Amino acid sequence: xxxxxxxxxxxxxxxxxxxxxxxxxxxxxxxxxxxxxxxxxxxxxxxxxxxxxxxxxxxxxxxxxxxxxxxxxxxxxxxxxxxxxxxxxxxxxxxxxxxxxxxxxxxxxxxxxxxxxxxxxxxxxxxxxxxxxxxxxxxxxxxxxxxxxxxxxxxxxxxx
Ligand code: FES
Numbered sequence: 203x204x205x206x207x208x209x210x211x212x213x214x215x216x217x218x219x220x221x222x223x224x225x226x227x228x229x230x231x232x233x234x235x236x237x238x239x240x241x242x243x244x245x246x247x248x249x250x251x252x253x254x255x256x257x258x259x260x261x262x263x264x265x266x267x268x269x270x271x272x273x274x275x276x277x278x279x280x281x282x283x284x285x286x287x288x289x290x291x292x293x294x295x296x297x298x299x300x301x302x303x304x305x306x307x308x309x310x311x312x313x314x315x316x317x318x319x320x321x322x323x324x325x326x327x328x329x330x331x332x333x334x335x336x337x338x339x340x341x342x343x344x345x346x347x348x349x350x351x352x353x354x355x356x357x358x359x360x361x362x
Contacts, residue, residue, distance in 0.1 A: 207232050207233075207288035208229070208240055211225060211228045211229060211232065212225065212244070212247045213292055213298070213314045215247075215248065216247050216248065217247075217248065217249050218248060218249075219248050219249050219250045220253065221248060222248055222250050222254070222258060223245070223258060223262075225248065226242055226244065226255075226258060226259055226262075226265055227246070227264065228254075230264060230265050230266065233269075234266075234269055234270055235265075235266040235267060235268055235269045236259050236266065236271055237266055238267075241255045241256060241259060242264050252332060257301070263317065268304075268306070269306065269310070270306060270313040271306040271307060271310050271311050271312045272310060272311050272312075272355065273311055273312050273313070273315035273331060273332060273351050273355070274312075274313045274315060274317070274330075274331070274332055274333055275295055275312060275313070275314045275315070275329065275330070275348070276314075276315045276317055276320075276330040276331075277291050277292045277295065277314065277315070277316050277317075277327075277329055277331065278316075278317055278318075278319060278320045278322075278326065278327060278328040278329070278330075279292065279317065280316060280317070280318045280320070280323065280326075281319075282319070282324075282326045283323070283326035283327040283328055284327075286326050286327045287327055287340075287341075288326070288327040289324030290341050291314060291327055291339055291340075291341060291344050292314075293341075294341040294344050294345055295314050295329075295344055295348060296314060298345060298348050299312050299314060299348065301314050303315065304316075305314050311351075311355055312348075313350075320335070322335060322337065325337035326337060326338075327339050327346060329347070331347065331351065354362075
């Protein structure tokens with residue numbers, strides 16, 4: 203974790219507990235997750251008990267306490283998506299990537315998460331890739347999506 207980045211996030215916000223969520227959002231954006239060291243530092247600098255920082259970081263889905271992969275695949279498991287086969291999508295992606303929900307592939311390319319409703323029930327089952335919604339998904343479409351993301355990532359690595 204870069205101390206300089208955290209310092210710039212905290213700049214002008216010290217002793218302002220009401221800034222907690224905004225500060226955690228900036229930490230999440232800068233590091234891709236909220237590291238434990240950052241939570242301790244935020245607690246100390248904003249004057250918010252560490253327990254409260256943990257509670258907020260755990261409560262909101264936008265915050266991750268573990269590093270996420272470059273590609274976050276979110277499967278909606280809400281009722282509307284579930285009845286249209288979301289469990290098959292979850293099985294597909296976990297099998298294809300060899301993961302359990304919430305885990306990240308060893309190469310840091312993929313994290314698979316599940317949510318309860320994305321507010322697009324009529325379009326279900328819904329899968330989100332880094333904020334892009336894919337509706338009326340089927341296991342086959344999802345398999346192709348993962349394969350395409352993977353091959354794009356490989357090309358990027360090859361040309362880096
Ligand atoms: S249940 Fe999946 S979007 Fe609502």
